[in-house]
Structure formats: C-alpha cells, structure tokens
Amino acid sequence: xxxxxxxxxxxxxxxxxxxxxxxxxxxxxxxxxxxxxxxxxxxxxxxxxxxxxxxxxxxxxxxxxxxxxxxxxxxxxxxxxxxxxxxxxxxxxxxxxxxxxxxxxxxxxxxxxxxxxxxxxxxxxxxxxxxxxxxxxxxxxxxxxxxxxxxxxxxxxxxxxxxxxxxxxxxxxxxxxxxxxxxxxxxxxxxxxxxxxxxxxxxxxxxxxxxxxxxxxxxxxxxxxxxxxxxxxxxxxxxxxxxxxxxxxxxxxxxxxxxxxxxxxxxxxxxxxxxxxxxxxxxxxxxxxxxxxxxxxxxxxxxxxxxxxxxxxxx
Numbered sequence: 253x254x255x256x257x258x259x260x261x262x263x264x265x266x267x268x269x270x271x272x273x274x275x276x277x278x279x280x281x282x283x284x285x286x287x288x289x290x291x292x293x294x295x296x297x298x299x300x301x302x303x304x305x306x307x308x309x310x311x312x313x314x315x316x317x318x319x320x321x322x323x324x325x326x327x328x329x330x331x332x333x334x335x336x337x338x339x340x341x342x343x344x345x346x347x348x349x350x351x352x353x354x355x356x357x358x359x360x361x362x363x364x365x366x367x368x369x370x371x372x373x374x375x376x377x378x379x380x381x382x383x384x385x386x387x388x389x390x391x392x393x394x395x396x397x398x399x400x401x402x403x404x405x406x407x408x409x410x411x412x413x414x415x416x417x418x419x420x421x422x423x424x425x426x427x428x429x430x431x432x433x434x435x436x437x438x439x440x441x442x443x444x445x446x447x448x449x450x451x452x453x454x455x456x457x458x459x460x461x462x463x464x465x466x467x468x469x470x471x472x473x474x475x476x477x478x479x480x481x482x483x484x485x486x487x488x489x490x491x492x493x494x495x496x497x498x499x500x501x502x503x504x505x506x507x508x509x510x511x512x513x514x515x516x517x518x519x520x521x522x523x524x525x526x527x528x529x530x531x532x533x534x535x536x537x538x539x540x541x542x543x544x545x546x547x548x549x550x551x552x553x554x555x556x557x558x559x560x561x562x563x564x565x566x567x
Contacts, residue, residue, distance in 0.1 A: 262398070265395045267318065268395075284299055285300055293437055294357055297354075299444075308346055310407060312343065313343070317403050317404070340455050344452045348452045350448060358441030361441065375425050378418045378422050378425075388411055405458070410455065413447050413450075420447075467494055479525075480525055489507055490543075491504075491505070492504065503538045504539045508547070509543070526538045
C-alpha cells in the first residue's frame, strides 16, 4: 500500500520493468548456454536453468502486468489486480522446479565428479551476468517503490537471489578448476538450490496472502486509524477491513458519529474522511459506512474510540 507520492506513470514503469527483465534474461541465457557447453560445470548449469526460468517467469510477469493494468469492467468490478498474485504463484512453482532439478543434478555429481574446463570463460560470463542483474534489480526496486507492484517485486526478489547464485558459481569454478577441489562444484550447486528454493517460498507466500485477501500490516491499520481520527467529528470506528490486489488497495470502515447529526452532515463527514484516506493512499478504494455512536455493542472487538486512539498515540 503506497503512501502519497508525486504523480507518476505507473503503467509505463511497470511495463518497462517487465520488458527489461525479459530482454536481460534472454541475453544471459545465450551467454550461460555457451559457457555450460564449454565448462561442463553443474553450478553453471544451475545458473543456466535459473536464467531460463527467469525468462519464463518474466514473460508470465509481462502478461500478468498488462492484464492487471486493464481497467475494471462489468465482469471484474474490483479490477484485475490479482493477476499479479497469480503470476507470483506461477513464478514460485517454476523456481521450486528449478531448485529441485539443480539439487538432484548436484547430488549426482558427488558420485560422478566432472572436471571443469575453461573456467576463465565461465567466470567472465558470470561477471557480465552479475553486472546485468544489478542494473535490472536497481531498476525493479525503483519501480516497486513507485508502484507497489507485487509481480515486479516477486521478479526482483528472484533476480536478487541470482546475485548470490552467480557469486556461488564463480566460487565453484575457481575452487574446482584452479585449486582442484572437485567437490566444490556440487557443493555450491546444492547451496544454490537452497537459496533459490527459499526465494520461491517468499514469492509463493506473498502471492498466496494476496489471493486469500490477507489483512494489510498492522502499521498500515495504525496509519488509517490516525488519519480517520484527524477528523474532529469521528467519535469511534469499527469493523475495518483491508486487502490488496496487485497495485490496488481496498479499505472498508464503519465510522461512529454523533447521533444528532442530520443525514447530509453525516454524508459530508464520510466523504471528507474518504478523501483524506485516498490522499494518503492514492491507489486505495475506500468504502465508508456511517453509524450513530453506540449503535454497536461496546465490546465490539475491532472498535476504536477517539479516547483509545489518543491513549495509544494513533490520534
């Protein structure tokens, strides 16, 4: 959920990040394929497999982001933001598959060691890949800060794990070919598979949370409460619900107002609070219901009064 930021072209940023990821992944596949044929390194194979799946995942992202940016229509009144979370789950499945493949291949090399050839070429290829990956990750991080895109965040998380993976490949090539530690290549292959698997779990967990409409973090709830009670006519609130779908955020909240207010004034207060929340969180869709003070049970679990908010520093 993004706080208010200067006006930016979110669709352009998100699409440009996906195009850049696909282009860079294809470049790295070509380089690593040649390096693997020449070196025979299982760590290099792991990096090649990872880059191949990067390409597939980035293509999925490209399609998902384009779909997620499609405006809401009569069949999808809440928009298409969850396409990003679906893409994240697809990425997670692909990454887990690559981790399992690499793990199996690396374990096999413990029993069938392979001598690494032309390690200097492999190291040069990996160094170029690291430079390309750093450029891509920096741009993706910028786009995530500006847009909050789940799909770009998942892609960036994967490419960040690639930096560690590529460092491991260099270490394996040096130790195996230069210093003669034949076990280094499969050992680093196993370690790389574990790192990739961990990245996959993070992506799957975040995507699952969005698809299951998990509540936004507590700190976001506190910012909402703080903003609501800036309005002097709000006496209490209850039944706040929040969720995210891609770059879209949804907030539902019940405001408790003076029961002697007329309908027009109650409506105006709700509109004023809604505009304040949308100014704080521009991507949010806010729905507010007005209740007279005391119309809900005093022990309502999610009820917050102005006095409670003041006591906790939220107002």
